[in-house]
Amino acid sequence: xxxxxxxxxxxxxxxxxxxxxxxxxxxxxxxxxxxxxxxxxxxxxxxxxxxxxxxxxxxxxxxxxxxxxxxxxxxxxxxxxxxxxxxxxxxxxxxxxxxxxxxxxxxxxxxxxxxxxxxxxxxxxxxxxxxxxxxxxxxxxxxxxxxxxxxxxxxxxxxxxxxxxxxxxxxxxxxxxxxxxxxxxxxxxxxxxxxxxxxxxxxxxxxxxxxxxxxxxxxxxxxxxxxxxxxxxxxxxxxxxxxxxxxxxxxxxxxxxxxxxxxxxxxxxxxxxxxxxxxxxxxxxxxxxxxxxxxxxxxxxxxxxxxxxxxxxxxxxxxxxxxxxxxxxxxxxxxxxxxxxxxxxxxxxxxxxxxxxxxxxxxxxxxxxxxxxxxxxxxxxxxxxxxxxxxxxxxxxxxxxxxxxxxxxxxxxxxxxxxxxxxxxxxxxx
Amino acid sequence: xxxxxxxxxxxxxxxxxxxxxxxxxxxxxxxxxxxxxxxxxxxxxxxxxxxxxxxxxxxxxxxxxxxxxxxxxxxxxxxxxxxxxxxxxxxxxxxxxxxxxxxxxxxxxxxxxxxxxxxxxxxxxxxxxxxxxxxxxxxxxxxxxxxxxxxxxxxxxxxxxxxxxxxxxxxxxxxxxxxxxxxxxxxxxxxxxxxxxxxxxxxxxxxxxxxxxxxxxxxxxxxxxxxxxxxxxxxxxxxxxxxxxxxxxxxxxxxxxxxxxxxxxxxxxxxxxxxxxxxxxxxxxxxxxxxxxxxxxxxxxxxxxxxxxxxxxxxxxxxxxxxxxxxxxxxxxxxxxxxxxxxxxxxxxxxxxxxxxxxxxxxxxxxxxxxxxxxxxxxxxxxxxxxxxxxxxxxxxxxxxxxxxxxxxxxxxxxxxxxxxxxxxxxxxx
Numbered sequence: 127x128x129x130x131x132x133x134x135x136x137x138x139x140x141x142x143x144x145x146x147x148x149x150x151x152x153x154x155x156x157x158x159x160x161x162x163x164x165x166x167x168x169x170x171x172x173x174x175x176x177x178x179x180x181x182x183x184x185x186x187x188x189x190x191x192x193x194x195x196x197x198x199x200x201x202x203x204x205x206x207x208x209x210x211x212x213x214x215x216x217x218x219x220x221x222x223x224x225x226x227x228x229x230x231x232x233x234x235x236x237x238x239x240x241x242x243x244x245x246x247x248x249x250x251x252x253x254x255x256x257x258x259x260x261x262x263x264x265x266x267x268x269x270x271x272x273x274x275x276x277x278x279x280x281x282x283x284x285x286x287x288x289x290x291x292x293x294x295x296x297x298x299x300x301x302x303x304x305x306x307x308x309x310x311x312x313x314x315x316x317x318x319x320x321x322x323x324x325x326x327x328x329x330x331x332x333x334x335x336x337x338x339x340x341x342x343x344x345x346x347x348x349x350x351x352x353x354x355x356x357x358x359x360x361x362x363x364x365x366x367x368x369x370x371x372x373x374x375x376x377x378x379x380x381x382x383x384x385x386x387x388x389x390x391x392x393x394x395x396x397x398x399x400x401x402x403x404x405x406x407x408x409x410x411x412x413x414x415x416x417x418x419x420x421x422x423x424x425x426x427x428x429x430x431x432x433x434x435x436x437x438x439x440x441x442x443x444x445x446x447x448x449x450x451x452x453x454x455x456x457x458x459x460x461x462x463x464x465x466x467x468x469x470x471x472x473x474x475x476x477x478x479x480x481x482x483x484x485x486x487x488x489x490x491x492x493x494x495x496x497x498x499x500x501x502x503x504x505x506x507x508x509x510x511x512x513x514x515x516x517x518x519x520x521x522x523x524x525x526x527x528x529x530x531x532x533x534x535x536x537x538x539x540x541x542x543x544x545x546x547x548x549x550x551x552x553x554x555x556x
Numbered sequence: 557x558x559x560x561x562x563x564x565x566x567x568x569x570x571x572x573x574x575x576x577x578x579x580x581x582x583x584x585x586x587x588x589x590x591x592x593x594x595x596x597x598x599x600x601x602x603x604x605x606x607x608x609x610x611x612x613x614x615x616x617x618x619x620x621x622x623x624x625x626x627x628x629x630x631x632x633x634x635x636x637x638x639x640x641x642x643x644x645x646x647x648x649x650x651x652x653x654x655x656x657x658x659x660x661x662x663x664x665x666x667x668x669x670x671x672x673x674x675x676x677x678x679x680x681x682x683x684x685x686x687x688x689x690x691x692x693x694x695x696x697x698x699x700x701x702x703x704x705x706x707x708x709x710x711x712x713x714x715x716x717x718x719x720x721x722x723x724x725x726x727x728x729x730x731x732x733x734x735x736x737x738x739x740x741x742x743x744x745x746x747x748x749x750x751x752x753x754x755x756x757x758x759x760x761x762x763x764x765x766x767x768x769x770x771x772x773x774x775x776x777x778x779x780x781x782x783x784x785x786x787x788x789x790x791x792x793x794x795x796x797x798x799x800x801x802x803x804x805x806x807x808x809x810x811x812x813x814x815x816x817x818x819x820x821x822x823x824x825x826x827x828x829x830x831x832x833x834x835x836x837x838x839x840x841x842x843x844x845x846x847x848x849x850x851x852x853x854x855x856x857x858x859x860x861x862x863x864x865x866x867x868x869x870x871x872x873x874x875x876x877x878x879x880x881x882x883x884x885x886x887x888x889x890x891x892x893x894x895x896x897x898x899x900x901x902x903x904x905x906x907x908x909x910x911x912x913x914x915x916x917x918x919x920x921x922x923x924x925x926x927x928x929x930x931x932x933x934x935x936x937x938x939x940x941x942x943x944x945x946x947x948x949x950x951x952x953x954x955x956x957x958x959x960x961x962x963x964x965x966x967x968x969x970x971x972x973x974x975x976x977x978x979x980x981x982x983x984x985x986x
Contacts (some may be wrong), residue, residue, distance in 0.1 A: 197977040199752040212708040278642040322629040547627045
């Protein structure tokens with residue numbers, strides 16, 4: 127790579143491959159790619175990888191951020207020839223093989239865009255302003271602070287309407303994040319808040335889960351979906367199906383076909399859109415702004431630019447004509463395939479077409495309550511819960527994180543009494 | 557208590573005792589006071605107690621906040637008849653037995669002020685603006701973010717002067733916080749940063765410890781102080797004694813009798829002042845704004861108002877004519893004594909005069925490097941380090957926190973490879 131850049135990456139005789147994004151796709155590619163064939167530069171706006179499936183536990187005080195976030199520089203230590211740069215990418219000039227970032231210019235020979243997804247508010251500015259997102263660690267910590275702050279406010283207010291709004295939790299979106307959050311809040315109410323807020327009538331706290339379609343966990347089996355609904359109802363969660371949010375002003379949720387719900391705690395887990403970067407407009411699809419790629423993850427119209435994971439919309443996988451689900455396994459499998467294909471390209475072997483292998487899915491609703499769809503089987507309850515626990519524990523990156531997470535889970539299981547109810551940074555709406 | 561208040565504390569036939577501050581004094585009083593004799597209300601601006609002696613480990617990524625912070629509402633759970641309110645106290649109207657807070661008015665029969673200490677910049681506005689404090693969890697997290705952000709910046713800058721400023725760490729104040737922070741930074745440089753920032757010349761990173769007096773750890777023995785200096789020098793820390801900071805503009809530290817040190821990382825651990833509240837002016841002493849009390853912790857001029865810990869300056873303890881040291885043991889002992897005296901007062905027994913029992917002190921400089929002064933003995937090295945570890949572990953509130961801390965320390969000890977190098981909230985100077 128001989129392009130002049132300003133990020134102090136040393137010159138190298140090897141072609142430079144730049145990866146934008148340290149999510150599941152990015153870190154898998156770093157691990158699997160042949161480090162002899164490329165100089166690898168990873169760029170991310172954060173210096174850590176986020177294990178998003180457990181963000182809801184950070185929000186509800188079950189885990190600290192260090193259990194689910196992993197410093198990207200640890201890959202520098204493991205692989206040596208990797209260069210990490212903390213930067214925001216502002217523009218990709220693919221015609222010049224250059225990336226413009228907050229810290230300066232970077233040239234590339236190969237580019238991999240793996241910037242993931244962002245919360246999709248579908249253009250509703252009120253929802254964006256007043257609801258809480260759940261895609262990043264700071265968002266999860268903001269939600270944690272808000273929950274605790276609003277309970278403290280509920281204690282001192284004299285206005286019963288305001289108190290009810292402070293104690294009503296409305297979760298929009300019945301996917302895994304929404305379901306897991308609703309279950310965790312219902313358990314906090316029952317097992318933790320009741321004792322620590324003895325001068326607050328905890329029966330007044332209500333958790334609502336609102337889903338636009340006719341079933342929870344849309345991607346799962348009918349049986350698991352039904353079971354999930356029952357688990358949640360037994361925990362006291364009010365589940366509204368076929369229900370949409372029309373508006374929210376920070377105080378009152380306006381829903382289709384029903385009376386408004388007073389609430390100062392609305393969590394938006396209802397949509398995802400791609401987080402692409404400026405300069406790739408010609409490849410942007412209609413579907414959530416995802417970048418169109420061929421079956422080798424090459425972005426349409428480019429030879430040396432690739433897209434992986436949530437940001438990509440791959441064509442040519444017969445069973446997934448509308449693209450792969452925006453979940454971690456798809457991102458990981460695409461990255462593994464790309465690592466192989468880059469090697470094959472160097473060896474002038476034919477490239478391999480991508481086929482997504484759906485290994486099933488699972489969600490947890492609460493203590494010993496989970497649902498698992500796997501290899502045609504659907505099961506739920508205690509066994510499913512242990513399977514969920516094991517799979518998630520093994521998927522977390524890093525021995526330290528695994529050990530810390532296990533300890534926290536163990537401690538939470540024993541006494542429902544995690545120490546994480548700390549309002550370290552009070553949340554203030556901008 | 558019949559006074560009309562707006563914080564929704566129920567009426568009670570018992571006299572109301574209000575404690576402002578959930579630090580060492582506040583939580584000790586809650587634990588030791590007779591709960592049959594008082595209705596107890598604790599007010600704090602945070603919903604957690606901070607174990608300040610380990611804040612430097614949060615700043616240097618050795619521990620997460622949940623290891624050293626403890627939710628104050630857990631006392632609500634333990635003691636039942638305790639009321640906690642998250643509020644900022646703005647004014648005490650002792651003539652009316654009323655407290656004005658951010659959340660409303662609160663009446664009291666007895667008042668205990670235990671608001672602790674704040675960083676003292678001695679009126680220098682530049683130091684207050686540009687240096688980092690180390691008294692609260694958010695401050696420690698800000699420092700952690702700043703350290704990591706500045707190393708990332710050092711990698712991409714082309715300006716060698718700026719790079720050096722980004723890699724110079726100046727700690728002002730050679731007390732326990734300064735010493736422990738200097739040692740931890742020197743160890744991070746040696747054992748962690750060298751591998752993860754392989755494209756940065758880590759030898760350039762310098763740690764300076766600047767102390768105004770002629771010795772480090774002023775409260776400890778000559779032997780321990782000397783040993784500490786040697787430990788630090790062996791770790792590569794540049795120790796400047798009898799040296800004062802004249803000014804700092806965010807880029808360059810101007811010191812007495814020496815050339816300026818370029819640095820964008822200056823930590824101020826050189827002074828403490830009381831954090832009293834408006835309304836008690838008549839009792840404020842000249843010494844760091846501490847509130848004058850008699851030997852029973854009663855604030856001068858009041859019968860029913862008390863002050864404990866860092867905010868108090870007690871008269872009448874023969875060996876401590878300038879007040880007790882502003883350390884946790886003094887706060888704890890005063891709170892224990894006050895709990896006893898409040899009981900004796902109810903029983904119309906004579907009150908007991910306070911005598912501080914100095915149980916010695918200790919500090920840790922790094923892995924297997926610590927100094928201990930105890931019962932006339934001074935020792936250092938591995939044994940001292942284990943004593944330090946044990947004493948601090950046992951002093952942390954809560955079994956969960958102890959277990960989490962032990963695990964983190966164990967993991968850090970094994971591989972110097974804590975996962976806590978996460979810039980969760982980037983630090984921006986206001």
